[in-house]
Amino acid sequence: xxxxxxxxxxxxxxxxxxxxxxxxxxxxxxxxxxxxxxxxxxxxxxxxxxxxxxxxxxxxxxxxxxxxxxxxxxxxxxxxxxxxxxxxxxxxxxxxxxxxxxxxxxxxxxxxxxxxxxxxxxxxxxxxxxxxxxxxxxxxxxxxxxxxxxxxxxxxxxxxxxxxxxxxxxxxxxxxxxxxxxxxxxxxxxxxxxxxxxxxxxxxxxxxxxxxxxxxxxxxxxxxxxxxxxxxxxxxxxxxxxxxxxxxxxxxxxxxxxxxxxxxxxxxxxxxxxxxxxxxxxxxxxxxxxxxxxxxxxxxxxxxxxxxxxxxxxxxxxxxxxxxxxxxxxxxxxxxxxxxxxxxxxxxxxxxxxxxxxxxxxxxxxxxxxxxxxxxxxxxxxxxxxxxxxxxxxxxxxxxxxxxxxxxxxxxxxxxxxxxxxxxxxxxxxxxxxxxxxxxxxxxxxxxxxxxxxxxxxxxxxxxxxxxxxxxxxxxxxxxxxxxxxxxxxxxxxxxxxxxxxxxxxxxxxxxxxxxxxxxxxxxxxxxxxxxxxxxxxxxxxxxxxxxxxxxxxxxxxxxxxxxxxxxxxxxxxxxxxxx
Amino acid sequence: xxxxxxxxxxxxxxxxxxxxxxxxxxxxxxxxxxxxxxxxxxxxxxxxxxxxxxxxxxxxxxxxxxxxxxxxxxxxxxxxxxxxxxxxxxxxxxxxxxxxxxxxxxxxxxxxxxxxxxxxxxxxxxxxxxxxxxxxxxxxxxxxxxxxxxxxxxxxxxxxx
Ligand SMILES: Cc1ncc(C[n+]2csc(CCOP(=O)(O)OP(=O)(O)O)c2C)c(N)n1
Ligand SMILES: [Mg+2]
Numbered sequence: 001x002x003x004x005x006x007x008x009x010x011x012x013x014x015x016x017x018x019x020x021x022x023x024x025x026x027x028x029x030x031x032x033x034x035x036x037x038x039x040x041x042x043x044x045x046x047x048x049x050x051x052x053x054x055x056x057x058x059x060x061x062x063x064x065x066x067x068x069x070x071x072x073x074x075x076x077x078x079x080x081x082x083x084x085x086x087x088x089x090x091x092x093x094x095x096x097x098x099x100x101x102x103x104x105x106x107x108x109x110x111x112x113x114x115x116x117x118x119x120x121x122x123x124x125x126x127x128x129x130x131x132x133x134x135x136x137x138x139x140x141x142x143x144x145x146x147x148x149x150x151x152x153x154x155x156x157x158x159x160x161x162x163x164x165x166x167x168x169x170x171x172x173x174x175x176x177x178x179x180x181x182x183x184x185x186x187x188x189x190x191x192x193x194x195x196x197x198x199x200x201x202x203x204x205x206x207x208x209x210x211x212x213x214x215x216x217x218x219x220x221x222x223x224x225x226x227x228x229x230x231x232x233x234x235x236x237x238x239x240x241x242x243x244x245x246x247x248x249x250x251x252x253x254x255x256x257x258x259x260x261x262x263x264x265x266x267x268x269x270x271x272x273x274x275x276x277x278x279x280x281x282x283x284x285x286x287x288x289x290x291x292x293x294x295x296x297x298x299x300x301x302x303x304x305x306x307x308x309x310x311x312x313x314x315x316x317x318x319x320x321x322x323x324x325x326x327x328x329x330x331x332x333x334x335x336x337x338x339x340x341x342x343x344x345x346x347x348x349x350x351x352x353x354x355x356x357x358x359x360x361x362x363x364x365x366x367x368x369x370x371x372x373x374x375x376x377x378x379x380x381x382x383x384x385x386x387x388x389x390x391x392x393x394x395x396x397x398x399x400x401x402x403x404x405x406x407x408x409x410x411x412x413x414x415x416x417x418x419x420x421x422x423x424x425x426x427x428x429x430x431x432x433x434x435x436x437x438x439x440x441x442x443x444x445x446x447x448x449x450x451x452x453x454x455x456x457x458x459x460x461x462x463x464x465x466x467x468x469x470x471x472x473x474x475x476x477x478x479x480x481x482x483x484x485x486x487x488x489x490x491x492x493x494x495x496x497x498x499x500x501x502x503x504x505x506x507x508x509x510x511x512x513x514x515x516x517x518x519x520x521x522x523x524x525x526x527x528x529x530x531x532x533x534x535x536x537x538x539x540x541x542x543x544x545x546x547x548x549x550x551x552x553x554x555x556x557x558x559x560x561x562x563x564x565x566x567x568x569x570x571x572x573x574x575x576x577x578x579x580x
Numbered sequence: 581x582x583x584x585x586x587x588x589x590x591x592x593x594x595x596x597x598x599x600x601x602x603x604x605x606x607x608x609x610x611x612x613x614x615x616x617x618x619x620x621x622x623x624x625x626x627x628x629x630x631x632x633x634x635x636x637x638x639x640x641x642x643x644x645x646x647x648x649x650x651x652x653x654x655x656x657x658x659x660x661x662x663x664x665x666x667x668x669x670x671x672x673x674x675x676x677x678x679x680x681x682x683x684x685x686x687x688x689x690x691x692x693x694x695x696x697x698x699x700x701x702x703x704x705x706x707x708x709x710x711x712x713x714x715x716x717x718x719x720x721x722x723x724x725x726x727x728x729x730x731x732x733x734x735x736x737x738x739x740x741x
Contacts, residue, residue, distance in 0.1 A: 117596065118595075119597070122597065122598060122601055123601060123605045127648040130594075147648060179648065180651060181589075181590060181649055181650055181651040182648050183646060303646070304642045304645070304646075305639065305643050305646055307640040308635060308638060308639075309639060502591075504676075553734070
């Protein structure tokens with residue numbers, strides 16, 4: 001039976017198991033939207049901006065592990081997806097974005113709402129397609145989902161000219177995908193995995209450094225097993241939060257620019273770094289020449305280009321983390337080492353670093369400290385929420401003061417650092433997990449970048465809790481100006497910040513405000529009670545607060561700056577330290 | 581170090597810009613790039629001349645491999661190989677110099693492919709050394725125009741370096 005391209009597209013999506021699509025209509029995708037109008041098994045969620053549709057698809061993918069999908073129109077609709085695609089690309093998130101395109105006949109003529117979106121998005125997608133014939137449509141969709149979700153995942157874009165979605169042809173669902181030039185390697189090299197196990201056995205001061213790859217590969221269980229078996233302390237990157245339980249004794253928290261003192265010291269003094277699903281980016285390594293200067297580096301990743309891109313590597317293992325870790329664990333079990341005894345003094349040193357300079361801040365009785373808000377959210381949700389973030393200080397405090405025990409509960413734009421990511425990502429997350437408590441920990445600047453999504457959340461009755469750490473500043477930039485630009489606050493004071501309570505109410509959401517520390521808990525509790533609409537919590541916080549520790553750009557990661565209070569080292573009794 | 585990299589790609593619309601975009605986007609140097617169809621019309625071959633230390637060349641070959649439409653990448657520096665390039669040179673020698681220019685062309689096994697009242701166009705094929713030696717020799721004869729195909733290269737059979 002002949003079907004239109006639009007019908008074929010929708011059929012393909014259903015075959016791929018898609019239930020939710022985020023999108024925004026326009027001229028050249030009218031026929032797709034028309035098919036969706038009668039569709040029972042596939043919901044289109046109308047966002048209020050195409051960027052938000054892509055972030056929502058991304059959030060959906062991060063929480064569920066499934067491919068997120070967005071459909072937008074040509075021209076401005078398509079160009080609005082670029083930030084979303086680049087965000088997903090940097091963080092290796094599997095999404096497929098469909099853009100409408102002018103009819104093939106008109107391509108290249110500067111037709112109304114024409115944009116060369118395939119050209120524009122080539123560097124920020126894993127792959128992209130322009131479908132020129134409706135006969136190729138099903139095959140292309142199949143390939144796109146395959147490419148997005150296998151190997152190192154990433155965004156794929158399919159550009160659909162209007163005549164392709166209106167053209168008719170028989171629908172044939174390709175049984176399998178076979179792309180001769182694309183064969184990701186999942187199995188690690190046996191010899192290299194053995195080498196890795198040997199290095200772990202030989203090491204006196206090893207550190208596991210785990211990243212987003214652990215979460216993408218679904219390898220948290222294996223990571224925990226490896227760490228606990230060999231008693232290796234673990235630090236995670238921003239993208240790795242939740243990949244290893246933050247409450248585990250062996251956890252040192254995050255490393256890098258705003259990492260913990262303990263994690264950064266441990267890395268700099270380690271004799272072995274086991275990098276797992278990380279890409280050693282500059283926010284993590286600091287000055288690369290002085291990164292982990294005493295350590296050998298084992299690097300496990302599915303993407304060969306990650307290896308030796310920024311740092312030296314002694315033992316590379318290319319493969320799927322879950323499979324590789326299983327094999328390494330098997331090798332290690334055969335050694336029958338007495339790990340507890342071997343690692344005793346190293347773990348003691350790690351605990352000393354933990355106690356010497358833990359993450360903290362000076363609490364105040366009059367003014368709300370932003371860190372206090374994050375701590376309260378952790379306490380009141382018992383660590384059992386999905387936390388999305390915006391970008392800036394809010395993001396770093398959310399990373400530092402909330403402990404992530406489970407994978408896929410931390411959603412943050414790590415690689416691109418996209419302000420405006422968190423709120424639409426929370427919408428995607430809430431669709432993927434309707435029962436979950438979903439927060440967006442936001443800044444007053446960032447939330448304004450996709451604040452229009454209040455409408456999407458209200459219409460869909462999503463009980464998303466947006467905690468705005470309102471410091472009336474582009475705080476993170478102001479922090480840099482204070483520390484490195486002689487306190488010349490050029491254009492970082494937001495001066496006019498809207499009344500977020502009223503904004504929320506104007507959209508039909510709930511607005512709450514806390515201006516003193518004792519109002520923080522009641523506000524969060526109130527927000528947690530609301531089940532049928534989004535809530536904005538406006539926390540008027542101390543704008544002086546800075547994110548510490550901080551490694552200045554270009555410094556080694558043990559060259560940290562601390563807040564004033566932390567200069568007085570706390571006294572502690574090292575005999576009290578428990579060894580894991 | 582200069583490297584000659586041979587890349588087999590799907591003969592699809594847009595593949596050339598994926599490859600060239602990779603080089604510009606990642607700041608890799610590209611000295612010459614030539615593309616042509618292979619015997620299999622679905623596959624094109626590219627010869628890329630690039631420069632970089634070992635780490636950069638490693639990244640270049642890995643990044644090329646990562647492109648979905650790239651089928652095979654060979655760094656020809658790792659194998660014995662033959663390289664050729666063809667150039668067309670239009671010269672306008674002074675009247676009395678014409679016989680000399682023709683003789684040198686002959687010595688280099690060049691061919692005259694066009695001639696006018698004042699100019700000759702010479703076709704010459706060879707490796708980099710030969711071409712640059714020839715160009716050097718032609719300089720006194722007033723080179724008007726110069727075009728090159730860029731290099732193409734192929735591995736020699738059965739020889740590992
Ligand atoms: C789209 C975008 N534009 C600019 C930046 C640069 N930037 C990084 S943090 C930041 C300030 C964010 O302000 P706010 O959301 O209020 O967060 P705060 O740091 O105050 O918590 C800016 C402008 C960015 N990351 N993303
Ligand atoms: Mg702010």
